Amino acid sequence: MTEAAIQSNHPQQAEAFLKDLKRARWHDQALWFMREKRDKGVLGLKEWEALREHASRIKMHTLSHLPKYLEQFESEASKRGIQVHWAKDGDEHNRIIHHILSQHNVKRVVKSKSMLTEECHLNDYLIEKGMEVVDTDLGERIVQLANEPPSHIVIPAIHKNRQEIGELFHQKLNTPKGETDPTRLTGAARMHLREKFVQADAGITGVNFAIASTGGFVVCTNEGNADLGTSLPPLHIAAMGLEKLVPTPEDLSVFLRLLARSATGQPVTSYSSHFLGPRPDTEMHVVIVDNGRTGHYAQAEFRRSLSCIRCGACLNTCPVYRRSGGYSYGYTIPGPIGTTLAPHRSLEKFHTLPFASSLCGSCSNVCPVKINLHEQILLWRQKLYNAGIVSPAKRLALGGMSKMFTFPGVYTLGGNVFRGVMSLIPGNVIAKITGAWGKQRDLPPIPKESFRQQYKKMKGHE
């Protein structure tokens, strides 16, 4: 692979995002505001760190007994009249859902936010089969109308400013041209969505938590759209990743306290909808999806990232995400968690992501389930290096560096570290490194004598 190919992708996308500096600053501030809300939400909760620790243990326990809890969930859910399906990948997930929908002659579907159906590209699949699929979460609806994927897992349209949303609504929902008042725009969206809710033949939701001991599941929203989308139509299909389990309702309570605080700073999401089985004369289905998760699960050093509860806090705190935007990652889930998940899909394709991090570690500290995000990012760099997915020039440079630093003679001989490094690294690579440093930054003046030399003199005079 050439150096140019290595440098493609995230760095390029980030640079493009930063071209519009005003917008980048605004994006940074908007997300930092979320981080501040989170800080206020958890401040004064003395048990916060204990809660995180507890949640992390529950998740680790559940993951290490996953087969048992999945079976328990299936059997308890079935007792409640919930029909459980298993999908090994995104395709099967889409086929199963389409099959259930067509059995019920469904034409119109309302969905409430689910990153899993995004991951499986369900919307495209169903639309191609002639169904109408409407995302009912306001942010999701905005990106759907704009024909774009979400750029954040909790605030999908965070990359759009008020003016852009106003213009989009003007084109798609007939709001007056130039209307940018958030209340009026939200009002217009609400009217439009009410109509869709009333007309829907089926509702599809995600699953935030599934409870093994009861066979029920919980969907958390702030707009109540999971309730609306499932209480009118006679058919509810819920799609869940197989890692969404918690053992008991007591365990659930820990996560409900952590999720909303981490996401938006609220003590609890406005709506935590508990689904415990179908109403009379209706059907409720749960589709449990693997889609690469068991492969991920098998890699012990990466297993903890399966604990993710998709709160988005690591995105909001990430100085890289805030300044490069969700699309720069090229994966459904961006930010630190996306960076740790995407390489499970393809190390080749996402080879720039593990380097799209300054390893500041803020993500691991903010994560409510204590996923060691920045350590996993570092681990991916090792995997990349060992798999040889680092350019030969860079490999050579690193090999040369190791020689130089192992043999002190070589190190001091060079006179200064830069001259030493330069003699061992191909000229074009050096030019690239110094070029990249020097584009916007000066180097400090090179002192006449190194510390080593000065120290010798100092001690010699004593």
Next chain:
Amino acid sequence: MQIGLFIPCYIDQLYPHVGIATVQILEKHGYQVDYPQAQTCCGQPMFNSGATKECKSVAEHFLKTFRDYETVVCPSGSCTSMVRNHYAHVVGGNNDYETLKNRIFELCEFLVDHAKVSQLDVSFPHRVVVHQSCHGLRELETGKPSELMIERESKLHSLLALVDGIELVHPKRLDECCGFGGTFSVLEEALSCAMGNDRIIDYEETGAEYITGADVSCLMHLGGLLSRQKKSIKTLHIAEILAGTVQ
């Protein structure tokens, strides 16, 4: 007590005065300092690039150089953390490592926890803001990261509070990363500089004359941006203030 002094390669070559200030402050507090000439680098650039194997020989050389010292002190949080924490993934189980990891300290850590410094007799009558480098803050725990709901004093601030005439100011974002990040600074040049520039804005808003910190690498990055933009705010390593080598 004799201290083995570990001076990271870029301090040796580009910031010798930071090394000198480190020697001075340690000697002033009664320690004998020895700088083993065989030292090179801790191997962090290789480790952070994923080149663990290449890093191993460098780490072994480091351990050999420093294994006979009762205490090792280093004026860089990042390099100290590399040895104390990340060597576990490079030379974990190595006896020298298992001993040394409990004996190597970043300068401020050492001054607060071991030297128990309570008096400095230096003055620096300026308005100063502290740049909390990520590895010192989050890996060595030299302060309280803003994300965690815990109590922990900032060792850098405690030490600076002993300096006469200093006025410490605080930025709105207490501990946002400056964007250096080693190879990140060149692989993600645009982002790295954007992060640095935003950090500079945060610091300028405090009205500070100086940005100080315990990691030269972050300061080199911020200083590089400041110098190119001909801004007046300056960077200084904390050792220079604590040793009184700057006025």
